[in-house]
Amino acid sequence: MIVGKMKPFDEILSSVKRFKNILIVGCGSCVSVCLTGGDREAKALARELSNPELFDQSAPTLRVETFQRQCERDLVKEYLKIHPDTDAILSLACGAGVQTLSAVFEKLPVIPALNTSFLGALDEPGTWREKCVGCGDCVLTSTGGICPIARCAKRILNGPCGGSSKGKCEINPDLDCAWQLIIDRLKVLGRIDEYEKIMPLKDWSADRGRGPRLSQKAANEPFD
Amino acid sequence: MSFFQVNENCNGCLACVQNCPASALDYKDQGNRRKILHNMSLCARCGNCWRVCPQKAVQFHHLLSGQWQEVATMELMRCVVCGEALYTTEFGDKLAARLERSIDPLCPAHRKSQPLKVWGKIFASPSPENKEVTQ
DSSP: OEEEEEOOHHHHHHHHTTOSEEEEEEESSHHHHTTSSSHHHHHHHHHHHTOGGGSSSSOOEEEEEEESOTTOHHHHHHHOOOOTTOOEEEEOSOHHHHHHHHHHSTTSOEEEOEEEEEEEEEEETTEEEEEEOOOSSOOGGGGTTOOHHHHSTTOOSSOOOTTOBTTEETTEEEEEOHHHHHHHHHHHHTOTHHHHSOOOOOOGGGTGGGSSOOOOOOOOOOOO | OOSSOBOTTOOOOOHHHHHOTTSOEEEEEETTEEEEEEOTTTOOOOOHHHHHOTTOOBOTHHHHSOOOOOOOOOOEEEOTTTOOEEEEHHHHHHHHHHHTSOOOOOOHHHHHHOHHHHHHHHHSOOOHHHHHHHO
């Protein structure tokens, strides 16, 4: 899932300071689950921003809505009703959600309250770790289900490098060496012979070097 | 039946309610009763309720593979020859209106290959040939 982190409060405050009627929109999907952009966080942010001492004059009017999926343009257009006085939207969605709101409410500034961080998974309660960079050319088949692109600091395809020591990465003693994990996993799978194969050059053209990527599927047109 | 179900171990401690990131769980204390409430439309099905429950009371499998719920029932048109389900009466009417002609309730196979037999089936007494088609 998409993991986001709340921006520093001062940054959010300086982004919204000039507005008088702000709609704070939480997102009910990924960022709710990673405890950064859901209904609770939207309400908590509204409480923090409602302090009049933070503003030169009075605090802005703050409304809070949480939308299940901010990244569904037609749903947002149809169902996210906003007060006519609204002069800015503060979105707690990922970058895709923020841009969807921008596209729908084209006359309103849409301000991100989160930094979209990575595609990750919950490893233990409260800890999400990056697992995927969306490179567009998945190598997990030959790496025992552990991604060296997302989880090795050097993104190397034929590791480990010389900085691997006792299963840890040289950049951080708390960080597992992805290649050590891969080797251990291939052993468990009885496929350590896979490790001996030199991995060919990866097709980086599927990464985002050619600009934003596109995925198209035949979709049914509405009947009417 | 709710998709969110708890077993008899639930003691109403509210750990699930307090830790639901999507605010999909709530509770009501009325008189001498405590009710735990779940809102499926808010639920992100992240499993946090199941994860934090100290009583192991949350039966999360209902949220992963719940029962189908009937949402609508309507009249169905079937192929007059073989009985294959085609479309609903309302859909057929809409299609006929768009095509500006009536449409015969026939499956693709019988519409293409055996129009004469079909008419025979509809308007004449059953012949051995038509019987074969029906089977």
